[in-house]
Amino acid sequence: MKKGFTLIELLAVIVILAIIALIASPIIIGLIDDARKESFKSSAYGIVRAGEIFFSQNLLSGTNEEVTFTYTDGVESSSISGKKLDYNGSKPNSGEVKVNKNGEVAIAVHNGTYCAEKGYNESELTISNKTVVDCKIPSEIPKVACMFRANDGWSVIVKLYDINDNLLGEATSYANPILYNCEIGTTYKVYYDALQQLTIDGVEVLSYGVLTGNTPSHINIISSTGDTTGGETSITFQVVENPTTTPVTFDGMFND
Numbered sequence: 001m002k003k004g005f006t007l008i009e010l011l012a013v014i015v016i017l018a019i020i021a022l023i024a025s026p027i028i029i030g031l032i033d034d035a036r037k038e039s040f041k042s043s044a045y046g047i048v049r050a051g052e053i054f055f056s057q058n059l060l061s062g063t064n065e066e067v068t069f070t071y072t073d074g075v076e077s078s079s080i081s082g083k084k085l086d087y088n089g090s091k092p093n094s095g096e097v098k099v100n101k102n103g104e105v106a107i108a109v110h111n112g113t114y115c116a117e118k119g120y121n122e123s124e125l126t127i128s129n130k131t132v133v134d135c136k137i138p139s140e141i142p143k144v145a146c147m148f149r150a151n152d153g154w155s156v157i158v159k160l161y162d163i164n165d166n167l168l169g170e171a172t173s174y175a176n177p178i179l180y181n182c183e184i185g186t187t188y189k190v191y192y193d194a195l196q197q198l199t200i201d202g203v204e205v206l207s208y209g210v211l212t213g214n215t216p217s218h219i220n221i222i223s224s225t226g227d228t229t230g231g232e233t234s235i236t237f238q239v240v241e242n243p244t245t246t247p248v249t250f251d252g253m254f255n256d
Contacts (some may be wrong), residue, residue, distance in 0.1 A: 037114055041127050043089045044109060044116035048125070050087035051097055051105035059103070069097040071109060092116075094132050108137040142184040158192040165189070165238075182239045187222065190236045 032208040068079040095109030115135035169178035220238040
């Protein structure tokens with residue numbers, strides 16, 4: 001005669017199944033959450049690409065205006081009448097997409113659960129659990145195009161570092177400058193061979209590694225070191241002016 005399961009055996013099976021469910025549920029929920037995030041991220045990238053295509057098409061047609069696309073309850077509107085973005089997939093619940101005159105796209109859109117954000121100068125989207133209120137286009141740090149090189153006639157190595165001594169660029173001659181987008185309000189360091197004169201905006205600020213006391217606009221000179229015996233000279237400075245002002249010339253080194 002066959003015997004059935006005892007009550008203890010049944011309880012043991014139930015406990016084991018409960019433990020398995022307890023372990024598996026967060027994993028399954030996490031996988032579902034990740035899949036939803038990736039799906040939304042893919043849709044947001046599609047919107048960014050649509051913005052880039054929108055710019056190219058307008059440029060070909062002879063128009064080049066900054067446009068803002070706004071989403072409210074899943075409905076898209078444009079700051080310029082008749083303009084729209086063409087992409088596959090559903091529209092975000094809320095947010096905005098901006099396309100500037102340089103063809104750069106900034107985005108902050110929300111689908112009711114997740115927020116997708118990207119600034120003009122960023123290449124990657126950020127997906128987060130921010131609320132609709134906090135889902136905003138990242139503020140951009142103003143920048144100015146910088147060019148660093150030795151004075152004409154010198155054949156030396158010039159190196160540009162950030163304040164943490166991370167190398168940002170290197171130039172080996174006057175004809176081979178460093179080109180870098182300097183952030184306004186950010187501190188930098190320039191290192192170069194000694195026995196040089198350093199000119200900023202037409203003003204000589206270093207002569208053989210020694211500060212002259214002259215202070216040009218656009219630049220806040222913090223400190224300098226020098227060695228007239230063949231060592232290394234450096235200057236620590238901060239870009240302080242808005243890039244929309246007259247560009248700084250650093251003997252051709254700073255130039256917008």
